[in-house]
Amino acid sequence: MEKMEEFLTELDIQKETTTDDLPEIDLYMDQVIQLFEKKFAGAKRLDEEKVLTKTMINNYAKAKLFPPVKNKRYTKEHLMLISLIYQMKGVLSITDIKETLHGINDRLDDDDFNFTSFYKxxxxxxxxxxDIFTKQIQDHTAAVKDELKNSMDVADAEELENILLITSLASLSNLYRRAAESLIDELNGEQQEKEK
Structure with a gap:
């Protein structure tokens, strides 16, 4: 893996919608889409990909991933929820996302719950x-090089290093996804107990 700093920069991993990025006024759907396209443009794999579309937002609304929109305007809370959905949708199913956000959506009307503080x-x-990811990638890359050096005598190992790193990162990603799913199942069980 050449030039680790360049690689990490290209990943654009620092992108996240902060509360400072979100306007205090309610937005129409087209404005929401523009906001997310601008904020997460660097996180797209291909230029033609869309970060957010009307269909996606409508599907999230139909799945009740966030509270109903009033007068076709999205509040700051809607935007924070859409940001959470955006981050989770690459890993979790819509059903899992709904289960995860269920507790937040139930609390949004509660005066004791400060969603902005939760989001911060x-x-x-x-x-x-x-920070953890950056350090892990650097350590992981060094481990891959060591593993190849110890197990294979290959003159030009860069391609093999990249393949081994890809497969190893995919395996690690699956472990994190499985851990998240296990926590979702636990949330689901707790919710079912409350409903009894």
Missing amino acids: SYQNLVFHNT
Whole structure:
């Protein structure tokens, strides 16, 4: 893996919608889409990909991933929820996302629940995760090089290093996804107990 700093920069991993990025006024759907396209443009794999579309937002609304929209305007809380959905949708199913956000959606009308503070906690964890991820990628890359050097005598090993790194990262990603799914199942069980 050549030039680790360049590689990490290309990943654009620092992108996250902060509360400062979100307007205090309610937005129409087209404005929401523009906001997310601008904020997450660097996170797209291909230029022609869409970060968010009307169909996606409508599907999220139909799945009740966020509270109903009033007068076709999306509040700051809607935007924060859409940001959470955006981050989870690459890993979790819509059903899992709905289950995860169920507790938040139930609390949004509760005066004791400050969703903005919750979202800021999420942001802090994302920035912390970015630091951990950067260190893990550097350590993982070094481990891949060592593994290849110890197990194979290959003159030009860069391609094999990249393949081994890809397969190893995919395996690690599956472990994180499975851990998240296990926590979702636990949330689901707790919710079912409350409903009894």
